[in-house]
Amino acid sequence: MTKSPNIILYLCLVYYLAAALVTPGFFTVNNTWNLLYNLMPLLIVAVGQMLVILTAGIDLSVTAIIAVTSVVGGYIMSADYSPVDSSSLAIALGILGMVITGGIIGLINGISVAKLKMPAFMVTLTGLMFFGGFAVWLTKSQNIYNLPAGLVDMPYTSFLGLPLPIWTGLLVLGLIYLVLNKSLLGEWIYAVGVNPKTSRISGVNVDLTIIMVYMLSGVTAAIGSVLYTARLETGSPVMGQNLLLDVIGAVVIGGTSLFGGKGLLQWTVAGAFFMAMLDNSLNLAGLSYFLIMIVKGVIILSAAMLNVWGERKVIWSA
Amino acid sequence: MSNPVIFKRLRGQSIVILLALVILVFSLLSPGYFTTQNFLNILLQASGLTIVATGMTFVLLTAGIDLSVGSIMFVAGVISGKLVVGGLSVWLAVPVTLVLGIILGLMNGWFVVRFKIVPFIVTLATFFAGRGLGLLISETRAVNLPDEFLQIGSARILGIPLPVIIMIMVVAVAQLVLDRTVFGRQVYAVGNSQERSVKAGINLNRVLLRVYIICGCCAALGGLVAIAQLGAVSPTFGFQSEFMAIAAAVLGGTSLFGGKGRVFPGTLVGALLIQSIQSGLVIVNADPYLYPLITGTIIFLIVLVDSQRHYRRKQMKGIST
Numbered sequence: 001m002t003k004s005p006n007i008i009l010y011l012c013l014v015y016y017l018a019a020a021l022v023t024p025g026f027f028t029v030n031n032t033w034n035l036l037y038n039l040m041p042l043l044i045v046a047v048g049q050m051l052v053i054l055t056a057g058i059d060l061s062v063t064a065i066i067a068v069t070s071v072v073g074g075y076i077m078s079a080d081y082s083p084v085d086s087s088s089l090a091i092a093l094g095i096l097g098m099v100i101t102g103g104i105i106g107l108i109n110g111i112s113v114a115k116l117k118m119p120a121f122m123v124t125l126t127g128l129m130f131f132g133g134f135a136v137w138l139t140k141s142q143n144i145y146n147l148p149a150g151l152v153d154m155p156y157t158s159f160l161g162l163p164l165p166i167w168t169g170l171l172v173l174g175l176i177y178l179v180l181n182k183s184l185l186g187e188w189i190y191a192v193g194v195n196p197k198t199s200r201i202s203g204v205n206v207d208l209t210i211i212m213v214y215m216l217s218g219v220t221a222a223i224g225s226v227l228y229t230a231r232l233e234t235g236s237p238v239m240g241q242n243l244l245l246d247v248i249g250a251v252v253i254g255g256t257s258l259f260g261g262k263g264l265l266q267w268t269v270a271g272a273f274f275m276a277m278l279d280n281s282l283n284l285a286g287l288s289y290f291l292i293m294i295v296k297g298v299i300i301l302s303a304a305m306l307n308v309w310g311e312r313k314v315i316w317s318a
Numbered sequence: 319m320s321n322p323v324i325f326k327r328l329r330g331q332s333i334v335i336l337l338a339l340v341i342l343v344f345s346l347l348s349p350g351y352f353t354t355q356n357f358l359n360i361l362l363q364a365s366g367l368t369i370v371a372t373g374m375t376f377v378l379l380t381a382g383i384d385l386s387v388g389s390i391m392f393v394a395g396v397i398s399g400k401l402v403v404g405g406l407s408v409w410l411a412v413p414v415t416l417v418l419g420i421i422l423g424l425m426n427g428w429f430v431v432r433f434k435i436v437p438f439i440v441t442l443a444t445f446f447a448g449r450g451l452g453l454l455i456s457e458t459r460a461v462n463l464p465d466e467f468l469q470i471g472s473a474r475i476l477g478i479p480l481p482v483i484i485m486i487m488v489v490a491v492a493q494l495v496l497d498r499t500v501f502g503r504q505v506y507a508v509g510n511s512q513e514r515s516v517k518a519g520i521n522l523n524r525v526l527l528r529v530y531i532i533c534g535c536c537a538a539l540g541g542l543v544a545i546a547q548l549g550a551v552s553p554t555f556g557f558q559s560e561f562m563a564i565a566a567a568v569l570g571g572t573s574l575f576g577g578k579g580r581v582f583p584g585t586l587v588g589a590l591l592i593q594s595i596q597s598g599l600v601i602v603n604a605d606p607y608l609y610p611l612i613t614g615t616i617i618f619l620i621v622l623v624d625s626q627r628h629y630r631r632k633q634m635k636g637i638s639t
Contacts, residue, residue, distance in 0.1 A: 060561070112618075112622070116622055116625065116626070117625050117626070117628075117629040118621050118622055118625045119568065119574065119621065119625065121564070121568065121574055122565065122568055122569075122617070122618075122621045123618070123621070125561055125564075125565055125617075126614040126615070126617045126618040126621070127614070128561075128614075129610045129611075129613055129614035129617070130610065130611055130614030130615060130618070132610060133607070133608070133609065133610025133611045133614065134611055136607060136610075137605075137607040137608060137611060140607065245385065245442055245445065245446075248438075248442075249439070249442050252436065252438050252439055252442075253439060257436075258436065258438055259575075289450075289453065289458070290449075290450040290451075290452075290453035290454040290458065291450065291454065292450070293446045293447065293449050293450025293453065294446070294447045294450035294451055294454065295450075296443075296446045296447075296450075297442075297443040297444060297445070297446035297447030297448075297450065298443070298447060300439060300442060300443040300446065301429060301435070301439070301440065301443035301444075304433070304435040304436070304439045304440070304443070305429075305433050305435060308433050308434055308435055309433075
């Protein structure tokens, strides 16, 4: 493992201060909540993605998982379709259904990569096409409305002073932290990323590790989808459509190597925070949609340059 | 085994057999599929993707990635459209657009070699910036192209559509460059091991810079060829084209980890395969909602069959050594 402090952490801090000074309305209580609400689902999906990338894989299907689970959850929970009368039972079943759906898609991805020896990029790209198309086909591109009040109010419900989405994010982060740093699976994930062949010889269950990371990615995408669905108050077949490169970008800008084996949870947290902050501050600055995209590109590049200068070494470990 | 060379070549190209299989299935499903006209159409519609994927193959061979090709296609389409609408001749607008593609590719390459930033991040940045620039210029509206453009798309030389001729030329030149030039060998060497290629005296930065320039130029050209058939540039033109280009190259046997792959037949067959499926679905009148499901499933099965063959061959090799 590298011990060099990753500059993305400082970069986040500097950008935060700069945005607070320059952008009116950024450094307010209201916007801070807003920022955190936007951050949580992205962060949750990104840490799942990080596990996959640590094994030198990639999961392009996460946005399709977000869409499919949003639709599945919508059908289970919405008053228009729901088979159950009690709304709290519907919410429980809905969230359970979403997580199971995400897990199953992750399982399919994982088995295809680990057991069928297919390239992760192609498996999850076809997954993106298939499940993205499946969500649209299932709903005939209609949104699902009339979600139960309990779910819609969830983002604004507090427990011990913190809103539930923040708790969700902290819980997922905590679990992933334990998996990565305190469990055998965590050791295996890094080992597989460094070299699958030698780790297999030294007793690592490579196939199981790979299946687990894709399942975790599927489950985190589903949890992210719960938050998005609650926030937008609809089950939508195009939910998360434009998020894919934000998710992978958050992981990679956090310094996780796409070639596997190198990356830390806190880097990805910083990377996701950076991406969410970028969107939030540029929106507040009142820039038009296309200017936001241009500036976003420039800032991502500048951040990466600073990162390289900070490390003073080649991060391209190909 | 009477002709071992051909046998060996075919064995390495299971993707060609799979393409034949896809064509066979669609031909059985619909009589309109197995016609010269339809095959010409498939070639025509695949031309843009093939050209973009050819440039992408160079980048993938060096273990890089270029996420910006879809955005470059979009910017190229918007700017050439605006130039021609503004009164510039098509014959000037096309080279200007290609130069633009080269400049964007140069920018990608420059950031990769000068600052040692991972290609994924560099091209992610140009992905956002390029899309934003295109939307800015087009004011997020569709750009309708004048007839001169459509004439390029529908022009024929000796009965063969011009886009197909351009595609064949690009593929042929690209494979010749890879096979017959020093630069071509250096691309493979860099992809196999950057460290060793530097030790062997290869100018790593120059090779990387060139592959991104080639990719940018191919993306602009592919964009032009595609819009010459469409007649308009919508704000979503080129969206997710980067993934389709990578898919075409990978289906054709190019490794995402560098050093392995060919433009001909590999990438060309990969792109034709994707287009054959899409044309087939239109001809058999499939429910449009099902297109992505069926396309996804077929590509998945093809990758599955292909990887099983590779895996088994590897295992056999492992036993024999």
